[in-house]
Amino acid sequence: MAGGAKSKSRQIEENFADVHPPLSVDEAVTEAARCLYCYDAPCMRACPTHIDIPGFIRQILHRNPIGSARTILDANIFGGSCARVCPTEVLCEGACVDNTMLKAPVQIGRLQRFACDSAHDVSQKFYKPGPSTGKRIAIVGAGPAGLTCAHELRKRGHDVTIYEAGKVAGGLNTLGIAAYKITTDFALTEVNRIISMGVVLRLNSPVNGQKLAQMLGEYDAVFFSIGLGRTAPLGIPGEKLKGVWESLEFIFQTHTKPLARCKVGKHVVVVGGGNTAMDAANAAIKLGAESVTIAYRRDRSAMPAFEHEYDYTLGNKVQFVWNARPVRFVGKAGKAVGLRCVRTKQGKSSRGGKLTDIPKSEFTISGDMIIKALGQEPLLDLVGAIPKLKLNKKHRIVTDPATGATSVPKLFAGGDCALVPMEEVVSAVQSGKVGAAGIDRMLTEAK
């Protein structure tokens, strides 16, 4: 019995091995040789942080992986993480001209990982703080946006204190992405690179509206990067049943607990059709669920998950039930035993098409764990408590795209709590860079 248990835990560890394993030197150089070294390269323009991709690939080709890592990190201090978690298929690799010529892009993400890992393996240090300016900036939230902002400000010599509500730094990059894409340890090494720039990090330090007002008085500037809150509730009966989970809570555990001790149902149902739903479903399979079913209220063509995520999920034998709108969680003795759904009909085959229920079409998907993956809600308690802070209709903070400045003087914002082009680490990083540059300009001009 003990032997069996051990092999099961080893199996789970193996299941969580890298989706895209690291490239060997030979693989990297051969792949790098494919890059055409485009001028004004589409890949570089498609990258939200505008990494000089042809440049860093040429550095790999010419056996300078350390220089390559610097090229990457200069543009994106989370280069190693983004190499692992970016949806490269729709960003750099989707733009790659080799798609047109050869029907296959250069594997930019894996090359980026090769370069960043090479620097990491020799503990290469690239950056040091700039000469002190005496200016003090508070950053709220230690996710990729806040940390990037901190890094950029430290490079320019400003003092930075980060207030983080949670126990660990790195935000969703550390905890919110399924562990088969990025390990907790790796995510934290990229966090530590930034902290070692002399950033004061205060963990377990939540901020409220009152505290923020105080900070705006106390500091020369504040960068707000609090991310988003809980998964949106379904608002249907049974949501409190045991066995009903939020997707992020489910994924967090793969970073905070040994994998063999993570909770997973025997039959798991995931509600939603986005990338987080795919992550949760795949993680459930890898943790040993016997069956995983994704229930999505629209059809496949309307699904917001990326094609490559969908393909990967299908490959893991996850079942998809389309046009299924949850109406209630089915419980027995306080525990979830299934999800009651009604069939829907879609007006048009697009995301905006009107959805109608088909009468008398209710059915139940059995499951002892039901994971809600419906996107996070803004932290309205917090952003709503700041006087004169302009929000958009979806309660995201409106910022100047060139500076990250909000409608409140001295307050800048970035990351998912603000309006970013996509909810990805790479977009958060870019907003942190923009914010830092905006703050620096404001402080320098104020002299």
Place this chain on the structure above:
Amino acid sequence: MTSTNGNGRLPNGSEWGVDLSIDFCGVRSPNPFWLASAPPTNSAYQVRRAYDAGWGGVVWKTLAHEPIVNVSSRYGSIDYDGRKIAGLNNIELITDRTLEDNLREIEAVKKDYPDYALFVSLMVESNREAWHDIVKQTQQTGCDGLELNFGCPHGMSERGMGAAVGQVPEYAKMITSWVKEVAQIPVIVKLTPNVTDVRLVGRAAKEGGADALSLINTINSVMGVDLETLAPKPQVRGYGSHGGYCGPAVKPIALNMVSQIAADPAIGIPVSGIGGIQAWQDAMEHMLLGATSTQVCTAVMHYGFRIVEQLISGMSTWMLQKGFSRPTDFIGKSVERIRDWGDLDLSYKVVAEISPERCINCGLCYIACEDGCHQSIKIERVDEEKYLKRMKKTRDERTFVSGGEQYVHGAGDGFVNVFSINQDTCVGCNMCSLVCPVEGCITMKEIDTGKPKMSWKEYQALLAAGKVDPIKPPEHV
């Protein structure tokens, strides 16, 4: 022992219905693909394998009275952006085997492979008796001919042999004539490229009685420096020496010299072309510029004897396409196409044209023209949607949908770079078409300048006579 390449037939193109065989100074060879005097022809074991693989001829690695002593290591190479061995060099010397062993093996191999060409390379001290002795001993083996190694640029040259002979026309002539005093079989003189004008030594060899010339031998070279140890490559206990450079990268140098020899009216003897032959096209180019046979070394050292199958197949299909029945139909056909620059037509003009359908938007043509050439390519930022409207036919190949959004290959930041040629300023230099990675995307089109044919030499004469106006320089940015 077989005298065929395994399938019961000589490797002479008969299965293709063409005749690849050649006659080189009276020596028959089933095809023009020979192995150069080099490491692959050091022993009977290797030469038998080569013939069995389909090589038409072999030049046995250079014989001497005494075996030489080699160093370790011996070879260095340069790679080109991910491809191995664009060029190779060596500091290896001539045969490391005894003369007796070599002669015994040569005799046995020739007996077993009577239908294949077998030349033997020779190099001894610059002494008449020594040359007479080795020539007499060698021709007793029944080999088809001799090749005098006047080209080896390293090691032997410092002892007054190899290139030390081949760089001085008088020496080359003298030694060739010594050899011809006793030789009863054809004598090829192998030329070194490490001279200012290869024709001078070629003419001297001819005057000494050479029946044929082969070229090029390897080029003086230092392969590189190991950036870790700061030692040259290849290294021998941390030191190196200049060596002989060969491989794909040297072909253009070889073609120039082969064509110079072939075009020289004072020479007029058969040529065996050597230098950078790796694909069948390389060999055909050597032949079009005057070579009757070709010799290969580096490509075989890299990939083995088996490459001859692709050489034979490539040559045969090309001959069929071009309507050539036998090598003499085309040997030397392009020699007269190489002229003095002053004879080229100044009125001829080509300009580049980019196919929008084939263009993948990489921008390599643009930056090459902009920074290195004549600033004649326009770059236009076209909004993604507008671009797709233009690309109606290939729209599907250029777009994909993921997560309900459409993405465009070659686009970034919402736009696509579209490139076009400014044909008014394009000078027709070819550079954009050379860098373009897509087959058939950039073509060079002839345009009618309306001007009569006029070479630079004619232009000078007309100018002097006041019959033409000076040609205006092109406009520059």
